[in-house]
Amino acid sequence: MLNQALTAETVTVPRPEFPRPDWQRADWFNLNGTWSFRFDPNDEGIGLSWQSHEEAAYSGNIQVPFSWSSPLSGIGKNEAGIGWYRRALTWRPSYAGARIFLRFGAVDYNCDVWVNGVHAGSHQGGYGSFEFEVTDSWNPEGENVIVVRTEDNDHDYQARGKQGYGEIRGIWQPVWLEARPVNYVQDTKFRTYIDGRVEVTARIVAGGEGSAELSFRFAEGGVMHTEPLKLTAGENTVHTAFTVANPRLWSPETPYLYEGELRLTGAFGTDIIRTYFGIREIGAACFGERNYRWVTLNGKPVYLNGTLDQSFHRTGFFTYPTDEEMRDEIYLMKRLGLNFVRIHIKPDEPRKLYWADKLGLLVMEDMPSFWGAPDERARSSYESEIREVIARDYNHPSIFSWVMFNETWGLKSGKAAGSLTGDAFGNMNYLPDTQEWVRQMYRWAKETDPTRLIEDNSACNWDHVETDLNTWHFYINGYEQIREHVSEVVAKTYPGSEFNYIGGNVQADAPLMNSECGNVWGIEHGAGDSDLAWHYRYMLNEFRRHDKMCGFVFTEFRDVINEFNGYYRLDGTDKDFGYGDMVPGMTIADLHSPDFIVIDAPPAQTVCSGEKVAVPLLRSSYSDRYHGRTMKLDWELWYDKLGVRTVADSGAAAIAWDGYGVAPLTPLSVTMPKQDAVAVLAVRLLDEAGDVVTRNFIAFDVRGGAADSGVHSDVSTGGARTVSIPVAGFAQHSFAYQWEAIQGAKVNGAGSGAFAYQVQLPDRAEQELIGEIEIVFEASAKRVLARNIEGVKARETGIHFMHGAAADVEYNPNTYYMTDEERHESQVTVIVDGEMVGTVRLPDDPADSRGVLSWHYQPVANRLDEAGSYGYLCKVRLPGRIAAKLDRSRSFRLELQASEGGLALYGRNAGRYPLDILVRCR
Template identity: 60%
Template sequence: MTSAQSSVIPTTTIPKPEHPRPDWQRSSWLNLNGEWGFRFDADNLGLNEQWQGRQQSTFNETIVVPFSWVSPLSGIGDNRKGIAWYSRNVRYADIKTGERLFLHFGAVDYSCTAWVNGQQVGTHTGGYGAFAFDVTEAWQADGDNHLVVRAEDQDAEHQTRGKQGYGEIRGIWQTVWLEVRPCNYVDSVRIVTKLDGTIAITGSIQSGGVEESTLIFEFDGGSVRHEAALRLNAGDNKFSTSFQVLQPRLWSPEDPHLYEGTITLKTNGSSDTIATYFGIREIGSALFDDRSYRWITLNRKPVYLNGTLDQAFYPVGHFTAPSDEELQDEIWRLKRLGLNLVRIHIKPEEPRKLYWADKLGIMVMEDMPCFWGEPDEAARTAYEAEAREILNRDYNHPSIVSWVIFNETWGLFTTRDGVRSFRPETQEWVRNTFRWAKSEDPTRIIEDNSPCNWDHVETDLNTWHFYKNGYKILRDHVQEVVDKTFPGSDFNYIGGNLQTDAPLMNSECGAVWGIEGSAGDSDIAWQYRYMINELRRHDKMCGFVFTEFHDVVNEYNGYYRIDGSDKDFGYDAFVPGMSIADLHSPDFIVIDAPPCETVKVGQRLEIALLRSSYSDRYHGQTLRLEWELWHDRFGSKAVADQGSQAIEWNGYGVAALNNVTVNMPATDSVAVFAVTLRNDQGDAITRNFITFDVRSDDSNGIYDLEGKWLSVPVNHYARQEWPYAWHALNNHKVNGGLQGFVEFEIKLPADALVSSLGNMEIFFEAGAKVVLRKDKENSEAKAIDLDFMSGVTPDPDLNPSTYYMTDESKHPSLVKVSIDGHLVESLNLPDDPADSRGVLSWHYQPKDTKLEEAGSYGYLHKVTVPSRLIKPIVRAGGFTLRLKVDGDIPALAGGLALYGRNAGRYPIELLVRYC
């Protein structure tokens, strides 16, 4: 930032004050973000009335640049499409004789014209590309300069809009800045790196005349230096050169090393210096051993792409991140999950986010933005122009490993005679576009169309999308795709085109749309774990892209909430220390079994295990696989079986391990088979687990309890009073909303009615119960329109599948337990949770494609009956148990959910133990 900049606008008042292009930064620049005059032009009067010449005071509103006029951060917050004008007075005098001044726009949606002091300086069309105008001749270095911008966004069908249904990006939506360049300057470069350290650079230099010049490359603190002598002619000068980096340090997500430095053009006493960087890496694919299919490679080694889809939407800024800190934090949070890839969806990202991906180490699939009309000449022309701008802008980011040209055939359908189809001529345009991208950038993997309609044409990646729920449904689907994928197959291709040996990976997956009316806002932890197991058990699979990074306005299946807050997957309750990152380990143990299976007490069975390795870190080493079978014994851990095996960890890909034979517990329980892979230092490399519903034939259940017990089904209550009350999960769960009570009349068996009875305890599983609008309105039969591109924001409370996944927001309740009218205990129920710990609520879902309070569970409670009440209970032959939530403390009046044998986390009804 120059001294002139700080004198015009205090740094603290400038939103996003950082230079927007860390990959291409000159030192003399002025950030123009901040308050601009603003005015809508609904009747398109501005040009005729020459608003470009009016003073800023005539612009009747104030907008905060660089935020879309629709977004809250802009200060306008108006969703109207059409025309708007911006105005700003700027003083900037730090320009030497012969230098050029450029007005830069990170992006403006969709078309714009700019004036300086009433003189038109340029026009641009396209919503995502960066551009600049030379304003030297119009600029007044000795006074104020009046900047005016007219932006127009009419949502034309040929526009490259992308997924702006989440929130529009009308008008200026990325940083605006001034930049000083000398008369002779470097216009652009493309950097191609090789693993041997060869750095090949091509580029363009603009010159004011015939000049002798020197191009200097200096990186890594001067340890990498190269000079090239050039003779420039007036105008555009193309050049190419190369140099060698000795003992190159390669870029990867594990070691995202950047060679930072400068490119300097010295000409006749003047110089143009650009701060930039590069990373040495190669992305591609290769055949390994005797396989007929390729794997994706990074630096010529196989890499498994653990990825997620990023809609890159922010509630307050829409497609513009509120701050650079937010962008940095996003990349950190991706890495925290153990991911190595992000697919930035239908939105070329802000360059600073790509910078943090470069710097912190996340591979990027970057989508081109789509249009929503038909692929006519106007749409094709607009798309091609924007694709060129995007590829040119982002070419040098080492994090970008793939360009996705189209998505799900959006914009590629033509309707003729009432029939909508992906026509042969459009398929050829897609092929030509793929080949253009490949010729422009042979260093990256290019995907023609990321498909949900089985319609590849020509591609470097054989990908597909699925949104399915239910273990068997998903397992069979993935198996079918793998079986039908081989060179020469016509599966997943259209128009007579056939598969090559291109790598197979999934480019969108999850359960958000695999459920009737969508999954609403529900637990993703259960399905996610078995989905990863199914993907990792196939040697042919090279990776996945999970939908999605964080929740958006109508898709709540993110790893994080839309505000960045955490969701609790609950995995560490099954394997100590386990997190979702364990499922993303390049060295992974596949448990080839359902997520839960019903078995008999004491049953002996075999569990199949596989090793999946896409890293050579432990190759040649002996690793130890530890396993145990355990269950919860009313609050304490009981290990039923355990063991270990040494594994010679050699080679890439998927291979079978020795099966493990286990003996199930002798009691009704949820048994957990947990595995941990450790290195020779004892560090955990990856963890995994499956569960079993262990059942006896005893209607009272068999439990590891002293004495005897009586099992009372939770739905066998005598009475209840709640504003809202209903059963769920085939009547194995009883819900009462807000304030009220449920009451049981418990009749003791004859063997309990003896004088020696000394102790009595009551066990049950209970949680709080948040009442949603669907619960109040019985909305399970309501159809919910989830047209996400229309900007609809459905209320998740109305979705029949919604049961909020456990997160940082808690919903507590206070339950008063009374026996025969005597208050014996008050129970704090901390939450109404739903995640992978709700094993039985998942296992006994009535229908895979329609969720019913899925993953919900409670907390195990033990209430000791006071000794003073036992004699009266024996005398009466039973007692009245009341669980009550009252309104004494409104914040704790969160209702009550009682879980029975086939619901929740614990395989019990209401148990009365006596001895």
């Protein structure tokens, strides 16, 4: 629905679909594609009348609608300043007497337009949509020339948002021509209620006085309404209402849209607009005896599982190459089990918002921030822009919140304005008069759109003024640190509290939620790539422990050029969180279930073999789907017994599932294995039909008291004698680069080479006959980063990083690439006394939640050392003739030789398996 039919002529035009599926007329012409272009570094174009020059005056071509700094524009030159566009074309509206409008999705920043040498109009602002009527200057019988002059000089007063990943310069959203009758509908606002009532405010522009009818036809005629009108010349405001019987409510789970058309009929022609609305109500309410509110959707609590979306594409920058990619963005978020997205410091294109409406994803839409001081010019420019943005996007049912400012950007005065160092991180430059301006903007938005939640400032400096959402940001690593921080915020959140507010303002009962969190900025030395799976799981458990919290925004959806903590890589490829190996079938979506089992315990803890451990549990429910039912809690404690999945303990319990919020459950009592193991407590919540509602887990490092090295009996193998060799105990190595990690529990070799160990087998007094020998170890390939060879180069994360400065991620000390679709293979060859006895393929150099020991033994939570890395269990059995020889000699030289992919060896306190190199003798 609402797509222009594609023909052989249109398929080569970039972004051929209609740009506004929420407001579409049939008679239009797409102006995307090749335009003539030239820069104007000396600002001489107007003086030289370039608006009237022929094609030869333009030095090159550009592909619209892509920013001239982006690769897809065909220019790819990040040059601030002035650019001129020219396009010659013929187009005739489908009916005589039509009014013709030239429409722009967005142009950054100042724009002047001429049609056939006649100045059509000017516009300022980088994000708002605008149009000019060009009826009088248009020649429907012949060629027409459109000239656009754009100017983007990155002034401090410009609302720029976070463009540093790739600048949006010039035309960066679609351009098109549109025909309308003399009387037409300028815009319409739909306000919906869950009882089916729909209130409509329409602006109608009339060419003269007369009678008319405004009719509504939606849901294939299931919803119809007609309003008779008496129009006067010029702009008319019309208020009407109708009721939808048995309304189907819009939500992320059931994103039903009432699609159809508006039709304005009368003496001056017929205007038909294809559009849609969704019936839903956004609010906040107290439940039970609580004195704080939760966010509600359609009158019920909704837990907001969200992500921060920078909307950056590596070829189009902030303009998506295709409509399909915008659709896929929404799909990829929903695939994770997310139900909302915060669009960061900018509005997105209308078509992306359409896909959020169509597929079902709540949207928190930020207003773009400026970077300078909040002087009168900045305020005026900002206010003009936000009026356009909110007016354009008002009808999208997916949008539930407007965010007026982000992290006090553009709100600080004085010499530190625009800085992220020194006192700019405090509140002393956020002056009282600016705070009052923020309050005015909040109240203006509230009056303009009472249907949504308004946030004054998405706060990272504890500086709300007046807001519908009590939010805060944090970037902290470490279980204890996050637990303490979140608990403190929750404890200080109550009506009348001064916490998180500035200027003598205090909290009301606004819903508490986190609006930015992650494990990128909280790591010392920069925003390097590291496994987010481990951190993410315990952070989500901490959030769901607290009844006051009703949502979060994780930073971020995709990696970008200086932050590598996305759910996906920048190109959209997957990262592997490793959850499915811990609990069969588990994905990250399990952590986003509205009905959730909180394991109120550390992500890993050291325990003794055979120990009984009490594990506290909580139920967290923000859906009434299962209320009043009896659910089943199913659990098992399992461990990997050198390649064999072994269950040490298990059980099940019935749970009465009723009521919203967080409540304690009976703790689990689990008995640990009677040997060294990495044990996983896997928990599942099942409904009455036996279907899984959610999954969760924690881990234990079970220590049985056996020596970490030397000779001992292996009780797990029927008393075989085992020699345990520390991985760092090699006699020599032959790698070009070699280093240790995780406090010496892991050794690495770059490229081809070998680690050599001298092995002493049990003497005859300990074991008279050695019949079989097996060598067991944990190993992975070794992806070599620049820091492994050249050393760490820590980079100061100042204001340039917030502008999107590219990161030298491979020099960051915390970088270790999380498991993803890109593989780094190697091969290890086992050599005994110079003779090859076996080879093992190493598929990758992985790091995710399976690397339990590599996380558990990190000495500093925010200064990571190959955290989450782990290997593959390797077993090589020696041929009988070699075992016979070693039975006589009782010692040998063991070499573990790697191919070009390198080699990492994991010891007892690193990786996935609690072992060093084992030589098992039977």
